[in-house]
Amino acid sequence: MSRRDQIRMSPPEVRDFLTEQRVINVATMGPNGRPHLTPLWYVPKDGDGDDGVRIETWTYGKSQKVANLRRLAQATLLVESGKDYEELRGVSMETDVELIDDDDRALAIGADLMRRYTLGxxxxxxxxxxxxxxxxxxxxxxxxxxxxxxxxxxxxSKLGGAY
Known part of the structure; x- marks a missing residue:
């Protein structure tokens, strides 16, 4: 088994990791062709498919990331943790992005964010x-x-200290 296979998280481990963490880095493509990277709070949700996860958040409608996503509704996300090599964990996702301009649907996302980050x-x-x-x-x-x-x-940590 390759080292890559040894450290890969299973879909349930990915979901648990995303639930434990609090900040996601969102990379969109800026108008100059360079990545635009921003941290956001987020809510992990059950999704379709084998991996069974999706991410929801909201941001100001006039933000650069929204302008970028209106041009190209794709992003790369990163959530990571750990200080020392044997503690490093992370999830990187290439994603398609749905932009929600409906106030009621945006409100539902905002309410989920408040429950997660403010209300426990x-x-x-x-x-x-x-x-x-x-x-x-x-x-x-x-x-x-x-x-x-x-x-x-x-x-x-799945390597058990062996590198």
């Missing part, structure tokens, strides 16, 4: 005051749904 989990209830704040924000936001076309993962 997907089952948390959002009070009417917070929901109203999110409604106002949703009118200025574009939802982003990233569906992987290719996933590459690594978990160096």
């Amino acid at each position: 989990g997907p089952e948390a209830e959002i009070g009417e005051d917070f929901l109203e704040i999110l409604r106002v924000q949703a009118t200025k936001r574009t939802g982003l749904v990233f569906t992987p076309t290719k996933i590459i993962s690594w978990d160096h």
Whole structure:
């Protein structure tokens, strides 16, 4: 078995890793042909296909990344962790991107982000005051749904200290 095969995460391990982490780096193609890279909070979701994962987030509708995605609705995502070699873990995804301009759908993504990052989990209830704040924000936001076309993962802890 190759080293590459030894460190690859299974689809459930990928989903668990994405759930544990908090920041995803999103690379889109800028108007000058260079990558435009930005960190975002995100919500991992169950998806279709063998890998069974997709990523949802939102951002300002007038942002550079949205302008880039309107030209080319593709992105590469990276989530990584670890300091020392034997701790390195990560997931890189080439994705197709759906842009969500519908305020209600964007609001649903914003609510999921609030549950994950502010309220402690997907089952948390959002009070009417917070929901109203999110409604106002949703009118200025574009939802982003990233569906992987290719996933590459690594978990160096699987090598057991042997390099």
